[in-house]
Amino acid sequence: MITWLRIGFVVVALAIVTLALLPFQLVALALDLKIRRHIPRLWHRTACGLLGIRIHVRGQLEKRRPVMLAANHASWKDILVLGAIADVTFIAKSEVASWPVFGPLAKLQKTIFVAREDKRKAGAQVTQIAERLTAGEIVVLFPEGTTSDGNRLLDIKSSLFGAAAAAVPHVPGNIVHVQPVAIAYTRVYGMAMGRYHRPIAAWPGDIELVPHLMGVLKAEAIDVEVSFGETIEFRAGDNRKLLSANVAAQIRRMLLACLRGRDYG
Template identity: 40%
Template structure:
């Protein structure tokens, strides 16, 4: 019964949150490295409860500072990418006002950006600079919004350049990453059903979350592309265009292979979620 599964998932996530909340609050104050990892544990629990299976292709760059530049399909992207390695997200300022979501985003140590006010921009840049200087990996959804899950929207070079500039002009590594949803219940996702997972426009979160729970099994791929050196003298538009082209190529490649030989792996032993193989 749908309502029973929905209730079970929500209760499970509530219990996980209650267990990890004091750990994260302590870590955010006294143990920054631990604070970067606790959200990953929560995302793994969320992935497990949603039946989300993630196949990782390629490897995350070992160089730091690291800015991961990704496409954006749905709120599920946070769980998908956040469950495979410790990251923090650069989020638009509106998220900070969303009920429940804003609270979880803050525990994830997200950096909220508001480019409409100069004073807010300075605060955002300081936060981004501190994270990059601390050797953390930050995720930027370079489209600036979520798409329909079918086409990758143009990347906004201003966002990529702002993230680099926030680091004080020091060189950073930019890594293109593609997030692709390839299957429901072990079967390929038809084009007409991408709307079941894509979350955009004025869609309400609660009904969309309920629909995700009802699906019960989602196959996703996180594909890491080739890192790009991004120094103070590098043209941000060229870097953005290169990252966008790589993400588009990765998306096409993943979709062409679909759910066949779906192997759920992880970016590193520390980020292991589960491992199983399905054959069509």
């Protein structure tokens, strides 16, 4: 009974917060005001608090601009977590725009939707990402291209770093700062998270959404560690495959250390 009361409270409270912030965000989007970047952060922080997602940060977010964060991807909760830490904008596959709940929320945050299979749109999409980077926005890329089980990093696609290369000629110093980020879900109910509870943290895609959401709502407390790695300065002529390899190596090292409760420094 208590569990269902909590679920009801979370759903109602989140709906109230969303409706309260919605008019301000719509105006900010219509007028392209900078506050449109800050309002989603407030929403993400509130959502994490209501869901019981406790965020622990290792390292520091890169202060120089432009910066692209390259993170591993286990679940939609990654967006809440990163969105609660900084004013960020996300790159997502075009299908997300039509998803219930997640689609409208992504649009309100001015997410950049990319159709990865449509090569005709590739140039325009890369240009859009480059423009957002040039404007000083923190752009988040999930270079795996899909979600994992949260225990490992899948192969990352170097082609997705094309936006960083496109932005280089248009930014001061002709440098884009690419910072690897590892997101590790480590504890649930205050206990170390084993494989049994992994479906609560991760959403690989073969799990039905509603049961997954119910599991998250029932969990009450989920601890996640976000590790910011060493920033890589990407310049004109630099090799995207080398960039991808460096990013992958850092994320794997940080992710493994967090999951094992070790220091990666």
